[in-house]
Amino acid sequence: MTTELLAGLNIELDAEGFLVNADQWTPEIAEEIARRSGIEPLTDRHWTVIDFCRKDAADQGTPPTIRRITKNTDVSTKEIYQLFPKGPGILASRIAGLTKPKGCI
Amino acid sequence: MRNLVILGGGTAGTMMSAKMRRALDPKEWSITIVDQDNEHIYQPGLLFIPFGIYRAKDVVKPRSRYVPSGVDLVLSEIDVIDHEANEVRLADGSTLPYDFLVIATGSRIVPAEVEGLTGPGWHENIFDFYTLEGAQGLFRALERFEEGRLVLNVAEMPIKCPVAPLEFMFLADWYFHQKGVRDKVELVYATPLDGAFTKPRASSLLGGLLEKKGVKVETLFNVSSVDGEARTISSWDERVLSYDLLVTIPTHMGSEAVERSGLGDDLAFVPTNKHTLQADAAENIFVIGDATNLPSSKAGSVAHFQGEVLEKNLLRAIEGRELLPDFDGHANCFIESGFDKAVLIDFNYDTEPLPGRFPLPGVGPMSLLQESEANHWGKMAFRWIYWNQLLAGKELPLVDSKMSLLGKWS
Numbered sequence: 001m002t003t004e005l006l007a008g009l010n011i012e013l014d015a016e017g018f019l020v021n022a023d024q025w026t027p028e029i030a031e032e033i034a035r036r037s038g039i040e041p042l043t044d045r046h047w048t049v050i051d052f053c054r055k056d057a058a059d060q061g062t063p064p065t066i067r068r069i070t071k072n073t074d075v076s077t078k079e080i081y082q083l084f085p086k087g088p089g090i091l092a093s094r095i096a097g098l099t100k101p102k103g104c105i
Numbered sequence: 106m107r108n109l110v111i112l113g114g115g116t117a118g119t120m121m122s123a124k125m126r127r128a129l130d131p132k133e134w135s136i137t138i139v140d141q142d143n144e145h146i147y148q149p150g151l152l153f154i155p156f157g158i159y160r161a162k163d164v165v166k167p168r169s170r171y172v173p174s175g176v177d178l179v180l181s182e183i184d185v186i187d188h189e190a191n192e193v194r195l196a197d198g199s200t201l202p203y204d205f206l207v208i209a210t211g212s213r214i215v216p217a218e219v220e221g222l223t224g225p226g227w228h229e230n231i232f233d234f235y236t237l238e239g240a241q242g243l244f245r246a247l248e249r250f251e252e253g254r255l256v257l258n259v260a261e262m263p264i265k266c267p268v269a270p271l272e273f274m275f276l277a278d279w280y281f282h283q284k285g286v287r288d289k290v291e292l293v294y295a296t297p298l299d300g301a302f303t304k305p306r307a308s309s310l311l312g313g314l315l316e317k318k319g320v321k322v323e324t325l326f327n328v329s330s331v332d333g334e335a336r337t338i339s340s341w342d343e344r345v346l347s348y349d350l351l352v353t354i355p356t357h358m359g360s361e362a363v364e365r366s367g368l369g370d371d372l373a374f375v376p377t378n379k380h381t382l383q384a385d386a387a388e389n390i391f392v393i394g395d396a397t398n399l400p401s402s403k404a405g406s407v408a409h410f411q412g413e414v415l416e417k418n419l420l421r422a423i424e425g426r427e428l429l430p431d432f433d434g435h436a437n438c439f440i441e442s443g444f445d446k447a448v449l450i451d452f453n454y455d456t457e458p459l460p461g462r463f464p465l466p467g468v469g470p471m472s473l474l475q476e477s478e479a480n481h482w483g484k485m486a487f488r489w490i491y492w493n494q495l496l497a498g499k500e501l502p503l504v505d506s507k508m509s510l511l512g513k514w515s
């Protein structure tokens with residue numbers, strides 16, 4: 001666990017860069033985590049995904065899978081990989097201030 | 106007479122039928138178990154079929170032999186579960202009313218989820234080994250394979266026995282060495298994960314073994330399509346790998362019966378309480394084994410550990426008592442690593458695999474998180490334990506359902 005200065009606040013991150021305290025999340029922190037992951041700036045399309053992830057995680061208690069995101073938004077699998085290259089599930093969750101998606105055990 | 110109905114006569118269902126028949130008074134409770142066919146496959150044995158170590162006769166037995174007397178075995182496809190009417194309708198037209206229901210319908214592979222996977226080359230130079238048919242086809246393909254590039258791709262998580270694809274690579278390395286052509290065969294492991302395995306410590310050990318054996322690893326490879334004519338496999342981020350032989354671990358989903366009943370999530374796994382094993386949908390439905398949506402491994406050993414908790418909770422639910430939150434995600438996997446060695450890992454929801462001795466703390470004879478011959482013999486002995494003890498719902502020697510930290514070091 002490390003504490004880092006993100007968007008002017010001291011934020012605790014775990015070893016894989018996920019927020020330790022979900023309620024510290026702000027859109028500015030999201031921009032900052034995205035920038036550090038090589039995504040800049042966050043566009044409306046990114047926010048479509050991030051907003052869905054946050055809403056769904058609040059309802060379901062766990063971050064959504066890519067399958068679930070593409071089923072419930074107008075973002076296709078192809079596009080989500082363009083928006084969040086390589087590991088969109090992990091990346092979108094990290095930026096959205098959620099936990100590391102399970103599904104991988 | 107009250108009815109306990111168990112759906113699925115595989116590892117978890119058969120085991121629960123034995124446990125509950127012993128626990129419930131036959132004068133008060135009838136127990137029925139349903140499966141679509143009478144062939145019980147020892148699935149961990151499928152790993153060995155492609156390499157000629159086991160044959161079909163070593164892994165298939167009639168289900169009826171393992172369902173205890175006093176339990177009715179019904180062979181029919183399950184059509185739908187009506188959890189409001191408390192009944193299950195079968196494809197043969199009959200209806201089974203229940204007081205309590207256990208869903209143990211496992212998971213199945215759905216190759217059609219990846220574009221092109223079941224197109225040209227399917228079961229010619231593209232095989233799975235998670236079905237008996239696939240494993241047998243792969244056996245013949247490997248016999249013919251003298252040189253070229255073998256790519257193994259895991260399509261999507263979760264899969265059952267997440268270590269089986271790694272074991273396949275370790276055994277392939279051994280197999281081609283035995284055949285004298287290892288230097289002419291390129292082995293590539295393409296995984297959607299960011300490393301060899303899901304848990305960091307085990308991942309670095311297993312990643313190290315892959316490297317030592319000369320297996321190339323493509324991480325974060327999320328397959329988008331297969332082109333059977335060009336013999337290439339592509340990822341969503343537009344990486345392209347060519348293959349001569351493609352071994353696929355396709356997308357897994359829960360049973361179609363679960364899907365038809367509206368009881369599943371996006372992959373038809375049943376939302377389940379992670380500690381009590383009660384279905385979110387109804388108080389008199391419980392779920393065990395691969396059919397759950399839990400973040401525990403989909404493995405026979407996990408079904409065994411869940412079984413101890415489920416038996417207690419079914420009895421409590423019947424008596425109207427509070428359920429025990431006792432399932433901790435415990436998993437215990439032997440990982441065959443080739444040349445008569447294996448690695449053993451033991452972990453749960455919160456604790457990742459640690460080194461140590463197992464099952465007797467400090468003594469062993471098996472060692473955790475490291476390769477040894479004793480572990481390999483443990484893996485081979487598991488088949489006997491499976492048919493004779495696990496399916497009969499007996500306790501396994503010295504292993505408790507809750508993970509122990511004794512004899513382990515961090």
Ligand SMILES: Cc1cc2nc3c(=O)[nH]c(=O)nc-3n(C[C@H](O)[C@H](O)[C@H](O)COP(=O)(O)OP(=O)(O)OC[C@H]3O[C@@H](n4cnc5c(N)ncnc54)[C@H](O)[C@@H]3O)c2cc1C
Nearest residue numbers: 113115116117141148149183211266360394395404405406
């Ligand atoms: C290659 C391979 C290697 C493995 N290695 C290991 C290992 O080393 N160690 C380990 O612990 N685990 C291993 N596993 C995993 C293990 O086999 C499974 O986790 C375990 O069998 C799950 O048990 P289950 O009862 O949940 O499902 P299953 O045993 O698959 O049983 C489900 C049953 O439900 C029935 N069913 C489903 N839908 C319907 C329907 N609509 N109508 C009627 N019947 C239906 C099916 O026919 C099936 O018999 C391995 C699996 C594979 C494929």
